[in-house]
Amino acid sequence: xxxxxxxxxxxxxxxxxxxxxxxxxxxxxxxxxxxxxxxxxxxxxxxxxxxxxxxxxxxxxxxxxxxxxxxxxxxxxxxxxxxxxxxxxxxxxxxxxxxxxxxxxxxxxxxxxxxxxxxxxxxxxxxxxxxxxxxxxxxxxxxxxxxxxxxxxxxxxxxxxxxxxxxxxxxxxxxxxxxxxxxxxxxxxxxxxxxxxxxxxxxxxxxxxxxxxxxxxxxxxxxxxxxxxxxxxxxxxxxxxxxxxxxxxxxxxxxxxxxxxxxxxxxxxxxxxxxxxxxxxxxxxxxxxxxxxxxxxxxxxxxxxxxxxxxxxxxxxxxxxxxxxxxxxxxxxxxxxxxxxxxxxxxxxxxxxxxxxxxxxxxxxxxxxxxxxxxxxxxxxxxxxxxxxxxxxxxxxxxxxxxxxxxxxxxxxxxxx
Ligand SMILES: [Zn+2]
Numbered sequence: 001x002x003x004x005x006x007x008x009x010x011x012x013x014x015x016x017x018x019x020x021x022x023x024x025x026x027x028x029x030x031x032x033x034x035x036x037x038x039x040x041x042x043x044x045x046x047x048x049x050x051x052x053x054x055x056x057x058x059x060x061x062x063x064x065x066x067x068x069x070x071x072x073x074x075x076x077x078x079x080x081x082x083x084x085x086x087x088x089x090x091x092x093x094x095x096x097x098x099x100x101x102x103x104x105x106x107x108x109x110x111x112x113x114x115x116x117x118x119x120x121x122x123x124x125x126x127x128x129x130x131x132x133x134x135x136x137x138x139x140x141x142x143x144x145x146x147x148x149x150x151x152x153x154x155x156x157x158x159x160x161x162x163x164x165x166x167x168x169x170x171x172x173x174x175x176x177x178x179x180x181x182x183x184x185x186x187x188x189x190x191x192x193x194x195x196x197x198x199x200x201x202x203x204x205x206x207x208x209x210x211x212x213x214x215x216x217x218x219x220x221x222x223x224x225x226x227x228x229x230x231x232x233x234x235x236x237x238x239x240x241x242x243x244x245x246x247x248x249x250x251x252x253x254x255x256x257x258x259x260x261x262x263x264x265x266x267x268x269x270x271x272x273x274x275x276x277x278x279x280x281x282x283x284x285x286x287x288x289x290x291x292x293x294x295x296x297x298x299x300x301x302x303x304x305x306x307x308x309x310x311x312x313x314x315x316x317x318x319x320x321x322x323x324x325x326x327x328x329x330x331x332x333x334x335x336x337x338x339x340x341x342x343x344x345x346x347x348x349x350x351x352x353x354x355x356x357x358x359x360x361x362x363x364x365x366x367x368x369x370x371x372x373x374x375x376x377x378x379x380x381x382x383x384x385x386x387x388x389x390x391x392x393x394x395x396x397x398x399x400x401x402x403x404x405x406x407x408x409x410x411x412x413x414x415x416x417x
Pocket of ligand 1: 041042060113114
């Protein structure tokens, strides 16, 4: 073979290899563009934690990290942008883990743990936790169910059938820190792939081959979850809005995860501050229109619920807006601006019984004190607050005696003559 011919052959081989690799990458990257946070639980607790350890000395944090690393590699190869909250045996704060996940704009948060029991070494089963109530957190439950089903089908446990999906309120009354602090941004779960306090469980969890199997289970569950499409809602009000007008309808544009508007009928729901409000779905435009309720709060939040035809629910990320009262409240930076504006409103309230100005005047006097404790007109502000509460009770014929008494006590005790 001449040298020239050999060179041409080599170039052709290299070129075809490149083309082959490229097309393989595109086909084999089902998670391209998806951001996932993998959180290996605990880390570097050996010095003080005598609980997270099996009978032969294997520690939970080591198992968590091994499984997470294998999983992370698989997800990265599939095209996902993976963030690991730790890659070494070191401790990361719970708040730090959650803020890393939010900063990564994650589409899913997966915290990898293994379980222990101090009083019963025979227990060995899988558990997947989601945050809060299933009704309010449907997307996390969707993923949790896929994960627990494959854990039970393909991993080994002493109580194979007993594994289940549970709320993290069963662990702590307010749930777990990492799930509570990520729920406003993404769905998430804590997976507990068996008990290291069970002797045969510990034996399995120590094995690299079994860690690999567990990572494969997570990987396949994540693939299946994203394969069903991630439905989403977008609020059509501009971000630049100073405050929301609750007298007008509010519109949400829905996508089923495939650029379409195919959703299961009767799964549409809009909550305003956790309470259902009237809404109307138009499948042609893909717009869900809701009618807000009036509110005396400084801010309101809306959450949208619906389920696509593949069975995935929208993760109900809250859309938060200032109300008019909230806007007035927050635009003041100087105590005297708030106080002076309160004085104008106060005289209108006293002269014309202008009830609509009364709450604003109350807020503004309180705000002046919040911005600058004991400003030069603090006592006047406190007395005006008392006068407004008495006026409000007379005007709306409501019992405000507790608030009035508290304010009288405040002036008497904190501002003695
Ligand atoms: Zn744990």
